[in-house]
Amino acid sequence: MAADVIEFRPKRIRVVAWASAVFLVAVFTVVGLLLGDTPTGVIFRVSDQVAMVCLGVLLACGMLLLTRPRVRADAEGVEVRNVVTAHRFTWQQVLHVSFPDGASWARLELPDDEYVSIMAVQAVDRDHAVAAVRALRDLHRSATT
Secondary structure, three states: OOOHHEOOOOOHHHHHHOOOOOOOOHHHHHHHHHOOOOOOOOOOOHHHHHHHHHHHHHHHHHHHHHHHHEEEEOOOEEEEOOOOOOEEHHHHOOEEEEEEOOEEEEEEEEEEEEEEEEEEEEEEHHHHHHHHHHHHHHHHHHHHO
Protein backbone atom coordinates (compact mmCIF):
# COMPACT_ATOMS: atom_id res chain seq x y z
CA MET A 1 0.00 0.00 0.00
CA ALA A 2 2.91 2.37 0.67
CA ALA A 3 3.82 2.18 -3.03
CA ASP A 4 0.42 3.73 -3.84
CA VAL A 5 1.22 6.91 -1.88
CA ILE A 6 2.43 9.83 -3.95
CA GLU A 7 4.13 12.87 -2.50
CA PHE A 8 5.12 16.14 -4.11
CA ARG A 9 7.04 19.09 -2.74
CA PRO A 10 8.00 22.28 -4.54
CA LYS A 11 11.45 22.28 -6.10
CA ARG A 12 12.52 25.79 -7.01
CA ILE A 13 11.25 27.57 -3.90
CA ARG A 14 13.11 25.11 -1.68
CA VAL A 15 16.43 25.99 -3.32
CA VAL A 16 15.69 29.72 -3.13
CA ALA A 17 14.54 29.52 0.49
CA TRP A 18 17.64 27.61 1.65
CA ALA A 19 19.98 29.97 -0.22
CA SER A 20 18.16 32.98 1.23
CA ALA A 21 18.28 31.54 4.74
CA VAL A 22 22.03 30.96 4.54
CA PHE A 23 22.48 34.46 3.13
CA LEU A 24 20.41 36.03 5.93
CA VAL A 25 22.37 34.27 8.67
CA ALA A 26 25.68 35.23 7.04
CA VAL A 27 24.73 38.90 6.58
CA PHE A 28 23.34 39.32 10.08
CA THR A 29 26.37 37.57 11.56
CA VAL A 30 28.76 39.89 9.72
CA VAL A 31 26.71 42.94 10.69
CA GLY A 32 26.58 41.72 14.28
CA LEU A 33 30.35 41.28 14.38
CA LEU A 34 30.96 44.70 12.85
CA LEU A 35 28.60 46.49 15.23
CA GLY A 36 31.20 46.75 17.94
CA ASP A 37 33.56 48.79 15.75
CA THR A 38 31.64 51.90 14.65
CA PRO A 39 32.99 55.48 14.60
CA THR A 40 29.55 57.00 15.20
CA GLY A 41 29.91 57.24 18.94
CA VAL A 42 27.11 54.74 19.56
CA ILE A 43 28.12 52.02 21.96
CA PHE A 44 27.11 48.54 20.91
CA ARG A 45 27.54 45.83 23.49
CA VAL A 46 28.05 42.11 23.03
CA SER A 47 24.34 41.60 23.74
CA ASP A 48 23.51 43.81 20.72
CA GLN A 49 25.82 41.75 18.55
CA VAL A 50 24.28 38.49 19.74
CA ALA A 51 20.81 39.95 19.16
CA MET A 52 21.72 40.74 15.54
CA VAL A 53 22.86 37.17 14.94
CA CYS A 54 19.70 35.84 16.61
CA LEU A 55 17.59 38.12 14.44
CA GLY A 56 19.26 36.67 11.35
CA VAL A 57 18.56 33.14 12.55
CA LEU A 58 14.89 33.99 13.22
CA LEU A 59 14.48 35.53 9.77
CA ALA A 60 16.14 32.48 8.23
CA CYS A 61 13.73 30.20 10.09
CA GLY A 62 10.84 32.26 8.73
CA MET A 63 12.26 31.87 5.23
CA LEU A 64 12.55 28.11 5.71
CA LEU A 65 8.81 27.92 6.35
CA LEU A 66 8.51 28.19 2.57
CA THR A 67 10.08 24.72 2.31
CA ARG A 68 7.22 23.19 4.32
CA PRO A 69 4.49 22.75 1.64
CA ARG A 70 3.76 19.16 0.65
CA VAL A 71 0.94 17.21 -0.91
CA ARG A 72 0.58 13.51 -0.12
CA ALA A 73 -2.14 11.41 -1.68
CA ASP A 74 -3.25 7.81 -1.72
CA ALA A 75 -6.32 5.85 -2.79
CA GLU A 76 -8.38 7.14 0.15
CA GLY A 77 -7.62 10.85 0.01
CA VAL A 78 -5.20 13.71 -0.12
CA GLU A 79 -3.31 15.63 2.55
CA VAL A 80 -2.32 19.21 1.73
CA ARG A 81 0.27 20.86 3.95
CA ASN A 82 0.91 24.50 3.15
CA VAL A 83 3.16 26.98 4.96
CA VAL A 84 1.15 27.02 8.20
CA THR A 85 -1.91 24.79 7.81
CA ALA A 86 -2.52 21.16 6.94
CA HIS A 87 -5.76 19.57 5.73
CA ARG A 88 -6.77 16.00 4.89
CA PHE A 89 -9.62 15.33 2.49
CA THR A 90 -11.14 12.13 1.23
CA TRP A 91 -11.45 11.95 -2.54
CA GLN A 92 -15.24 12.03 -2.15
CA GLN A 93 -14.93 15.53 -0.64
CA VAL A 94 -12.90 16.78 -3.63
CA LEU A 95 -14.77 17.79 -6.78
CA HIS A 96 -11.60 17.99 -8.87
CA VAL A 97 -7.94 19.03 -8.97
CA SER A 98 -7.37 22.21 -10.96
CA PHE A 99 -4.60 24.54 -12.00
CA PRO A 100 -6.30 27.73 -13.21
CA ASP A 101 -4.63 29.84 -15.90
CA GLY A 102 -2.31 32.41 -14.35
CA ALA A 103 -2.43 30.78 -10.91
CA SER A 104 0.76 30.35 -8.91
CA TRP A 105 -0.21 26.93 -7.61
CA ALA A 106 -2.74 24.14 -8.04
CA ARG A 107 -5.83 23.74 -5.92
CA LEU A 108 -8.45 21.26 -4.79
CA GLU A 109 -11.96 22.29 -5.75
CA LEU A 110 -14.41 21.56 -2.94
CA PRO A 111 -18.22 21.79 -2.69
CA ASP A 112 -19.92 25.18 -2.23
CA ASP A 113 -17.38 27.05 -4.40
CA GLU A 114 -14.61 26.51 -1.88
CA TYR A 115 -11.07 25.47 -2.66
CA VAL A 116 -7.76 24.72 -0.95
CA SER A 117 -4.52 25.88 -2.53
CA ILE A 118 -1.84 23.26 -3.01
CA MET A 119 1.30 25.34 -2.53
CA ALA A 120 3.45 22.25 -3.09
CA VAL A 121 2.49 22.26 -6.77
CA GLN A 122 3.81 25.56 -8.10
CA ALA A 123 3.74 26.94 -11.63
CA VAL A 124 7.44 27.79 -11.55
CA ASP A 125 8.25 24.07 -11.26
CA ARG A 126 6.73 23.47 -14.72
CA ASP A 127 7.12 19.76 -15.61
CA HIS A 128 7.18 18.76 -11.95
CA ALA A 129 3.88 20.62 -11.45
CA VAL A 130 2.34 18.97 -14.51
CA ALA A 131 3.34 15.53 -13.26
CA ALA A 132 1.92 16.29 -9.82
CA VAL A 133 -1.44 17.49 -11.16
CA ARG A 134 -1.71 14.49 -13.47
CA ALA A 135 -0.92 12.06 -10.66
CA LEU A 136 -3.45 13.73 -8.34
CA ARG A 137 -6.10 13.71 -11.06
CA ASP A 138 -5.46 10.02 -11.76
CA LEU A 139 -5.86 9.15 -8.09
CA HIS A 140 -9.00 11.26 -7.85
CA ARG A 141 -10.49 9.66 -10.97
CA SER A 142 -9.75 6.12 -9.79
CA ALA A 143 -11.16 6.80 -6.31
CA THR A 144 -14.38 8.47 -7.48
CA THR A 145 -15.37 6.24 -10.42
